Amino acid sequence: MDDVYIIGVGIHPFGRFDKSYEEIGAEAAAAALKDAGVAWQDIQAAFMARMYLPATSGPRILRRLGQTDISVIDVEAACASGGAALRQAVLAIKAGDAGLALVCGTEKMPRGFMDPSMIYSAWQVELGMSMNPAYWSMRAMRHMHDYGTTAEQIAMVAYKNHRNSVHNPFAMYRKEFSMEQILGSPLVCDPIRLLEICAPNDGAAALVVASGRKMRELGAHGIKIAGVAHTISRYSSDFRCPAESMSMTIDNVGPTEVTAERVYSAAGMGSEDIDCFEVQDTDAFCEIEIYEELGLCPKGEGGRFVEEGHSALGGRKPVNMSGGLISKGEPVGASHLGQVVDLVWQLRGTCGERQVEGARTALAHVLGAGGNCAITVLEC
Amino acid sequence: MQQADRPAKPAPEPTEASQPFWDACARHELRIQRCIQCGTLIHYPKLVCPDDGSDRFDWPLMSGRGTIISFVIAHRAFHPGFTEDVPYILAIIELEEGARLLSNIVGAPPEHVRVDQPVLLDWDDLSGPIPLPKFSLAGGAA
Numbered sequence: 001m002d003d004v005y006i007i008g009v010g011i012h013p014f015g016r017f018d019k020s021y022e023e024i025g026a027e028a029a030a031a032a033l034k035d036a037g038v039a040w041q042d043i044q045a046a047f048m049a050r051m052y053l054p055a056t057s058g059p060r061i062l063r064r065l066g067q068t069d070i071s072v073i074d075v076e077a078a079c080a081s082g083g084a085a086l087r088q089a090v091l092a093i094k095a096g097d098a099g100l101a102l103v104c105g106t107e108k109m110p111r112g113f114m115d116p117s118m119i120y121s122a123w124q125v126e127l128g129m130s131m132n133p134a135y136w137s138m139r140a141m142r143h144m145h146d147y148g149t150t151a152e153q154i155a156m157v158a159y160k161n162h163r164n165s166v167h168n169p170f171a172m173y174r175k176e177f178s179m180e181q182i183l184g185s186p187l188v189c190d191p192i193r194l195l196e197i198c199a200p201n202d203g204a205a206a207l208v209v210a211s212g213r214k215m216r217e218l219g220a221h222g223i224k225i226a227g228v229a230h231t232i233s234r235y236s237s238d239f240r241c242p243a244e245s246m247s248m249t250i251d252n253v254g255p256t257e258v259t260a261e262r263v264y265s266a267a268g269m270g271s272e273d274i275d276c277f278e279v280q281d282t283d284a285f286c287e288i289e290i291y292e293e294l295g296l297c298p299k300g301e302g303g304r305f306v307e308e309g310h311s312a313l314g315g316r317k318p319v320n321m322s323g324g325l326i327s328k329g330e331p332v333g334a335s336h337l338g339q340v341v342d343l344v345w346q347l348r349g350t351c352g353e354r355q356v357e358g359a360r361t362a363l364a365h366v367l368g369a370g371g372n373c374a375i376t377v378l379e380c
Numbered sequence: 381m382q383q384a385d386r387p388a389k390p391a392p393e394p395t396e397a398s399q400p401f402w403d404a405c406a407r408h409e410l411r412i413q414r415c416i417q418c419g420t421l422i423h424y425p426k427l428v429c430p431d432d433g434s435d436r437f438d439w440p441l442m443s444g445r446g447t448i449i450s451f452v453i454a455h456r457a458f459h460p461g462f463t464e465d466v467p468y469i470l471a472i473i474e475l476e477e478g479a480r481l482l483s484n485i486v487g488a489p490p491e492h493v494r495v496d497q498p499v500l501l502d503w504d505d506l507s508g509p510i511p512l513p514k515f516s517l518a519g520g521a522a
Binding site for chain 1: 389390392393430449450451452453454457458459461462468470472482484494495496
């Protein structure tokens, strides 16, 4: 079957802006079309990832480019919305329904913690399971107990990502912090601190994807989508939804492992074949857990992995070269596609100071409410 | 005993699936839904077994012994009924039979709580119309 390629990318910076979501999304979409060298009128299907926006936000954003009689649909899968939308576009192309598609993610979110009623049952919220850091910290607490992971190792993830962000013009926070500043920042939920969590915000990212045949016809040069998977894990119910007990044995694997296995098999690659990674560091501890679940290191050694510098720029498996969600913020619908845009630039070799030298393969990972996980693997 | 004008905590709202669980709580029995076909313990109760789709269950009585899988301290109340409880301890308890519950550790100061500590079922009769299964540290707060 014909492969699917990304032939154009566009991004609207992540941050807080005094403009409508329609403007933010349309700017990213227009940038992706321009980068691909195609017109909006050439696009045969469009998918809009978003979580907090109203119904038909996709059509409302894209009509700023004109209305063209194609299918435009909104896709929602919490933090994995972008991956779910990209998957829909890849399926539409592989099915022969479209040769050229636009995938866009747009978000505009209120300040402060995400609305817990979108994540938990009312009784859980009332009991106090009322914001994300509460269950993040429960996972961190358990990992520290089982493997001796330290508060310093967790802070090193935040240190690394904040330091990378200085070179990313599209990130919300672009400031390096010292280990002392991170470990001295206010405690949110023990052991997670303020400079170790990400902020909801506004932003958009867009991709133009094409069949191999269409790409050759256009004379375009694309980055291959080696695999894209989205799952609601059967055992999402461990620490992520702690009222449930279905994860009661150690053999039940969570969303990241299930999704990784699926995408590695589709791509014919394993973590050893992948040169660089953008992952869901909504809190710094989470990145440590994801090293292990993606297979970058054995279980329990994630803390040592960051401490030994393996995930730093220049390390053997760089992670979150963009600065990660900790510094970019997480405009939920745009988040995954923003990772993919940055990785396309990595594979084109145009990332400047945050470039991973000689990167040929890359992986983007997101994980969120309800056990939603998406992973995309790219290859040039 | 200062609860005269204290806002009430929200009461459990039993559903078709969870009614047997709450009926047992009313008798101070911690009973967890179990799939008759595959033996999986299921909590919070569901309409069908998430492992095999069967809808035939029994409700075995749990011993009340468990361990703390992890915990977090709530320093802020997210419902006015909890205002006078802070700081309080939210914990995931694994019962010795294998099921996990989100509950509270009661009768111990937060600084005494550790991951993997053994706990015992401790019924809370005062928080609302149905007794709630909470837990205290086995052997008391050391």
